[in-house]
Amino acid sequence: MEPAWVALGLSLRVAGWACLLNLVLGVGIGFALARLRFPGRDLLDAMLTLPMVLPPTVLGYYLLVLIGRRGPIGAWLYEHFGIQLIFTLTGAIIAATIVSFPLVFKSARAAFESIDPQLEKAARVLGVPEAAVFFRVSLPLAWRGILAGLLLAFARALGEFGATLMVAGSIPGQTQTLSIAVYEAVQAGQDATANLLVAIVSLTCVVVLLTVGRLSPRRATE
Secondary structure (H helix, E strand, O other), X not given: OXXXXXXXXXXXXXHHHXXXXXXXXXXXXXXXXXXXXXXXXXXXXXXXXXXHHOOHHHHHHHHHHHHOOOOHHHHXXXXXXXXXXXXXXXXXXXXXXXXXXXXXHHHHHHHXXXXXXXXXXXXXXXXXXXXXXXXXXXXHHHHHHHHHHHHHHHHHHHOOOHHHHHXXXXXXXXXXXXXXXXXXXXXXXXXXXXXXXXXXXXXXXXXXXXXXXXXXXXXXXX
8 A cells, every 4th residue: 555655645745836836826927917907818817727628638738848858948948957847746746736727826816806906005005015015915815715726726736637647657656646546556456545545535625625615705704
């Protein structure tokens, strides 16, 4: 059963890094689109939401084209820094981050748009710097929606399969995450291992959904 726990540890690392990256990217971009008005805003929103609806294999193919050894980003990184992203844990983190990004981005944007703009204007009138307005007014008022998006993104990253398999492969102890380990266990007829991994994923998802439900506005006002 040791490979199962190794796969769980890798999945937790991947999901944790994906959530940390999306906390910065998703909240920052969500706030920008909630407050700024510019041509092409809706198109940019649609492009950023694409990972939520694209088939994982299509998303994995796009990543291979971009960060593979022959891709524009991958070739540049390898040529200048000797960094290879394909078939590495870093590649798995990138895949999980992109797949789960829309869950944080959309939640953050909706949370910021629900804030009364008069509260932020009042803080500016009182002389509060713009950065302080964000951290002392906007962010505290939007934290429930952001946290709900992060929890959903964590569960999504924990169970990511298609894009991760294409970008990072299935190397035991290195890139074989939980969902890939389930697939490999079923293929190998290791029912006990598959049952354990499935139980872990299912329990985690139930806990996440219950927590997200408690963070909803309805529960917050009870």
